[in-house]
Amino acid sequence: MAGDTRDAIVAAARAEFSAKGYDSTSLRAVARRAEVDPALVHHYFDDKADLFAATLSFPIRPDILVAEVLRGPRDAIGATIIRTIVTQFDAGPARDALLGLLRTALGHEFAAGMLRQFLVREVLGRVAAVISTEIGTDDADLRASLAASQIVGLIFARYGIRIDALAEASNDEIVRRIGPVVQRYLLGE
Amino acid sequence: MAGDTRDAIVAAARAEFSAKGYDSTSLRAVARRAEVDPALVHHYFDDKADLFAATLSFPIRPDILVAEVLRGPRDAIGATIIRTIVTQFDAGPARDALLGLLRTALGHEFAAGMLRQFLVREVLGRVAAVISTEIGTDDADLRASLAASQIVGLIFARYGIRIDALAEASNDEIVRRIGPVVQRYLLGE
Numbered sequence: 499m500a501g502d503t504r505d506a507i508v509a510a511a512r513a514e515f516s517a518k519g520y521d522s523t524s525l526r527a528v529a530r531r532a533e534v535d536p537a538l539v540h541h542y543f544d545d546k547a548d549l550f551a552a553t554l555s556f557p558i559r560p561d562i563l564v565a566e567v568l569r570g571p572r573d574a575i576g577a578t579i580i581r582t583i584v585t586q587f588d589a590g591p592a593r594d595a596l597l598g599l600l601r602t603a604l605g606h607e608f609a610a611g612m613l614r615q616f617l618v619r620e621v622l623g624r625v626a627a628v629i630s631t632e633i634g635t636d637d638a639d640l641r642a643s644l645a646a647s648q649i650v651g652l653i654f655a656r657y658g659i660r661i662d663a664l665a666e667a668s669n670d671e672i673v674r675r676i677g678p679v680v681q682r683y684l685l686g687e
Numbered sequence: 688m689a690g691d692t693r694d695a696i697v698a699a700a701r702a703e704f705s706a707k708g709y710d711s712t713s714l715r716a717v718a719r720r721a722e723v724d725p726a727l728v729h730h731y732f733d734d735k736a737d738l739f740a741a742t743l744s745f746p747i748r749p750d751i752l753v754a755e756v757l758r759g760p761r762d763a764i765g766a767t768i769i770r771t772i773v774t775q776f777d778a779g780p781a782r783d784a785l786l787g788l789l790r791t792a793l794g795h796e797f798a799a800g801m802l803r804q805f806l807v808r809e810v811l812g813r814v815a816a817v818i819s820t821e822i823g824t825d826d827a828d829l830r831a832s833l834a835a836s837q838i839v840g841l842i843f844a845r846y847g848i849r850i851d852a853l854a855e856a857s858n859d860e861i862v863r864r865i866g867p868v869v870q871r872y873l874l875g876e
Contacts, residue, residue, distance in 0.1 A: 519794045521711050601793035603848050604786060605708045610848040618850055639852040644864055646850060651840020659792050659799040661807055661835060663828040675833055679868050 504542050506532045512553040516594045520550060520602040520609070547608055554595050554612070560620035567625055572632075575625065576645075576681025577673050583649065584669040593657050600654060617646045622684075629684055644683040652676055693731050695721045701742040705783045709739060709791040709798070736797055743784050743801070749809035756814055761821075764814065765834075765870025766862050772838065773845075773858040782846050789843060806835045811873075818873055833872040841865055 510532035514523045525546060529536040543549040567578050587593045599616075602609035622642035630638035656664040656672070664672075699721035703712045714735060718725040732738040756767050776782045788805075791798035811831035819827035845853040845861070853861075 519708070519710055521708055597793060600843070601790065604790035604793075604843070613848055614850055640856060640860075640864075643844065643850045643852040647840040647844035647853060647865075648837055648868070649840070650843050651836040651838070654789075654793070654839050654843060655832065655836035659802055661803055661832045663832040664836060667829060671829075675829075675872070676836075679837070679871070682868065683864070 503532075503534060503538060507534060507539055507542060507549070508552050508555075511549050512591065512594055512598070515550060515553060515598045515602075520546070520598070520606060525549065550598075550602065550609070551612065554599055554616075560616065560624075564621060564624045568628055572629070572685065573681070575629070575684060576679065577677030579622075579625075579645070579649070579680055580652070580677045581669070581673045583652070584672050587653070587657055588669070596653060597658055600650065600658065613650075617649065618642050622646050622649075626684055633685060641684050645680045648676065648679055648683065692721075692723060692727060696723060696728055696731060696738070697741050697744075700738050701780065701783055701787070704739060704742060704787045704791075709735070709787070709795060714738065739787075739791065739798070740801065743788055743805075749805065749813075753810055753813045757817055761818070761874065762870070764818070764873060765868065766866030768811075768814075768834070768838070768869055769841070769866045770858070770862045772841070773861050776842070776846055777858070785842060786847055789839065789847065802839075806838065807831050811835050811838075815873055822874060830873050834869045837865065837868055837872065 507528060511523070511528045514528050514531060518527075523546070525539045525543075526536050528549070529539045532539075539549070543552065563582060566582070567575055570578050587596075599609055599613050603613045604610075618639075622645050623639065626638040626642035626645070630636065630641065635641070652664075652672070655661045656667075667675075696717060700712070700717045703717050703720060707716075712735070714728045714732075715725050717738070718728045721728075728738070732741065752771060755771075756764055759767050776785075788798055788802050792802045793799075807828075811834050812828065815827040815831035815834070819825065819830065824830070841853075841861070844850045845856075856864075
């Protein structure tokens with residue numbers, strides 16, 4: 499029951515952040531959308547940033563994703579990463595949450611930090627660290643960051659501003675075109 | 688004199704949009720920062736979207752950029768595009784303007800449309816159209832969009848959320864790593 503209320507608040511917050519952006523979202527409006535007393539929002543969450551963080555629960559845990567990527571063959575790493583992203587993004591909540599994070603990250607350092615931590619430190623940095631040891635390079639951070647730039651750009655262009663040709667491309671086409679680029683960044687010379 | 692006032696308003700607007708984001712910027716605050724009467728802002732600009740568009744005057748015209756890219760050797764197209772971007776972005780105003788556009792584009796369709804038009808239709812689409820005719824492919828739109836996704840991602844990650852390894856890399860390093868990717872998207876098999 500308590501969990502239901504908290505879940506309802508998080509779902510309402512995700513919808514409000516997605517529709518209005520971080521700055522224009524009020525905890526009062528979230529409470530109204532969730533049909534709960536505003537005091538309950540303050541009961542479950544410290545402040546707006548805390549509530550925002552709660553909306554970002556991704557359907558897949560970073561450590562599981564990293565393990566999955568590293569379990570497969572090395573020449574499929576780029577494709578596996580891109581396929582995981584586009585498949586996850588077929589579902590609305592994961593897409594809305596990450597787009598909200600992208601949008602907020604350009605104006606708020608706390609959100610920029612969350613995005614850097616999730617993308618680079620938790621996921622790509624771990625993959626790049628293992629690979630760099632295997633192939634003997636010492637630029638794992640730069641490799642992870644370059645891969646992150648392409649992934650952020652894909653999300654921004656396909657799901658954010660919806661550039662026609664990217665928004666209409668099939669998941670297979672996206673994996674076929676962008677997988678090799680992420681592969682190159684992580685494992686290329 | 689009139690031009691000076693208009694320029695002062697645009698400069699103030701660029702600073703306000705950059706600091707507060709599109710939604711939280713008021714024309715009144717822009718007037719205050721520019722030290723002009725609010726009525727003057729309304730004299731020069733129809734509304735906030737019009738003023739926002741005026742802040743986006745890029746230091747290089749799209750048609751000149753396209754001509755420059757196409758004048759060079761075909762195997763340097765990716766590097767030329769990336770070098771032009773990072774060089775332009777060494778200057779603050781171009782960087783702030785495009786970051787403001789990225790930020791606003793995720794929440795406002797008019798800004799998303801401006802970004803799509805600038806990146807894809809005016810620049811990369813024209814380059815891709817010429818190249819696709821030369822190499823005989825029929826997917827110029829997708830090629831332009833893929834290149835756009837990497838360019839947006841680079842801007843977002845290096846100048847927006849400032850991922851350490853990307854923010855600290857030299858322009859030469861960025862051109863060396865990302866140029867070949869844009870090259871591949873535009874001209875690869």
